[in-house]
Amino acid sequence: MAINLVKGQTIDLRKNDKGESYDLSSVTIGLGWDVKQQSGGFLGKLFGGGKEEEYDLDAIAFLLDNNGKVANLGRSVNNNGRHINFFEGDIIFFNSLKHPSGNIWLTGDNRTGEGDGDDEQIIVKLDALDPKYDKILFIVSIYQGRQKNQHFGMVDNAFIRAVDSKGHEIARYSLSGNSSYNGMCAMTFAEAYRKDGTWKFRAIGDPHHTDSFVDILEKYK
């Protein structure tokens, strides 16, 4: 679990405490992290140990209705002989990058100058999002983390931020954990939700053992 030291806990995405308004026609949710260097010591370096392990972290978004559920689980399709579940539903992930409404998508590795430093980006047209969607949950999982023994105990300087369409950073949360996250292969990072006609953003930082969002989805079905 996490302790949140951010005052006010939730951040209004539409305007800040100085009363400045943000353009929510498209908001970029950027996620980033570093992987701790495993030092292999002198001998390790000599024999090519201590090389930085590749971590493949994936960002996932769940669109929740006002019952807190993913209403549309998408469908199963065959893509060139590969079986894919949850295709074109209310879950945005590596096998279904764009929501059918076109209002939320995962950029993949398309890096522009803006938002450099984000390892993954999800773009949401908050103002255009169908009113039936009440909340967006942002999750990060370590691909094949369980079999590769990769976990959030080895992830450093994780952050999630929201940037408006003009490139202004609206909110940023840093999540720092430590060895207690050993063995945790996924993390519910944050949520954006509707409240009193505006969108609010809140960091959560809940770790999960599983490396698959499918297990986390159980709660939201």
Added chain:
Amino acid sequence: MAINLQKGQRIDIGLSKISVGLGWNPNEGTGYDFDLDASAFMIDANRVIPAEEFFIFYGNTDSPDTALHHTGDDPTGGNSDGGDDETITVDLTKVDNRITEILFVVTIHEANTRRQNYGQVRDSYIRLVDDNTGTEIAKYELGEDFSIETGVEFGRLYKRDGKWKFEASGVGYREDLAFFLSKYFKGQIIK
């Protein structure tokens, strides 16, 4: 008459009701507000908080055993004119059996971004008061004693042979609340 405990000095508290008071004056110049925060860590024999709820701060004002109560966040120092702006009250008769020590710290919120330290804050102090008699047991003038620092470990209540004692630590750091929290809590910290 305040007794100003020397660093490391110890005093028997017994089982009284006590409170830790933090006071400072609002920023009358330009620039950001001064936002000082009083917090307490209820620590067990393993030197950690047994659960998140045993960290008492602006985001969690009551401990599960109801022994500690935080009066809530004052983001400017304007709560009182010259008196305590934030108070943590302690009823030592109610403290959970697992707790062997209660550590009090004061930090400046967003000191880094706002480029602040205690030296800039007028009339800032942290004190320990015996609520039965109203006597001040210990007091630090933050601006005097920790002018270039942003976080202070004020002191600790600790249990010896069933009796509570207070030890004044008076250690200053150029650190924030997350630094103290990471010492006594091994989970995730969101800043």
